[in-house]
Amino acid sequence: VNIKYTGVCNSDYHAWKGDWAFKPILPLVLGHEGAGVVVAKGENVTNFEIGDHAGVKWVNSTCQSCSFCEEAHESSCPNQKNSGYTVQGTYQQYAVANAVQAAHLPKDVDLAKAAPLLCAGLTVYKALKNANIRAGDWVTIIGAGGGLGTLAVQYARAMGYKILAIDGTNKKDHVLSKGADEFIDFNAVSDIPEEVLKVTEGGPHAVINVSNSVKAYHDAVKYVRPTGTVVLVGLPKGGATLSTDIVSHVLRAINVKGSVVGNRADTREAIEFFRRGKVESQVKIVGLSEAPEVFKLMEKGEILGRYVLDTTK
């Protein structure tokens, strides 16, 4: 795939820093939100033609034969390869993906805006599906102003949920403009569980944490509504653990669930929400050579939405 644009995900930052116990290959080209044009294909590839638009996502290839692949839990395939982690990624002009896992991008979808959908959009859409809630229910989105969070707010709105967004002071206007009903500033509020319980009248039916904050995870299991679900998406530095008060956990019958990207159907559905205008993809386009500056902004928590790199600059 001739990659035209690639999104900058916080996971790229973690890969660069070597933050997780699961280690990347070295040397490594980062990137797993690549959008571009098919320029060559293997002789057995039947589902793409030269000239088609394609997305290269985190799940670059899977074995198709394990029990997880059989049941469409491809992101749990033990034999999967990951773009920008265990195979060379999309911070370059030409990248390879297995045709089965490459995403089909309709030609009327702008490639720069499509890029963030391939990880951020897909991941939050799947996390919301995994929350298993109904239209009208409360969902709390932690880290709502970042790359994943900005899209999470919009998918949640499109899916009919009431949204309580949590992030820093500098993200408030941005997050409310994307459709959050309520906002809590984690810098300004000292007792976050108390405030969440008040705003959501007894706790949200689901919590999606897309921040790196371990404290936010501990708060979430305290304030989630009885029978509700905390979806773990944000990936803090390796070694972080989540503890929970067992008696309270049992008596409130709460669920705690990890969620990692999504399968091919989730990818197609997440792209379709965007194509139909139900979510917008706010991107700031800079040159590939500016990636180090983007990482600095990410480190300081100053990014609203997603940065996308133009691979020709």
Ligand code: 8ID
């Ligand atoms: O499949 C997955 N599970 C998956 C896929 C893609 C990304 C997981 N991730 C992980 C990344 O590795 C990272 O840990 O999701 C996390 C978020 O990625 P991102 O959206 O690309 O990061 P960002 O744009 O930097 O946004 C993070 C937001 O969190 C806020 C920041 O202000 C920022 O807006 N935040 C922080 I840091 N601490 C917070 C806190 N205590 C907080 N918001 C609320 N409360």
Ligand code: ZN
């Ligand atoms: Zn990502």
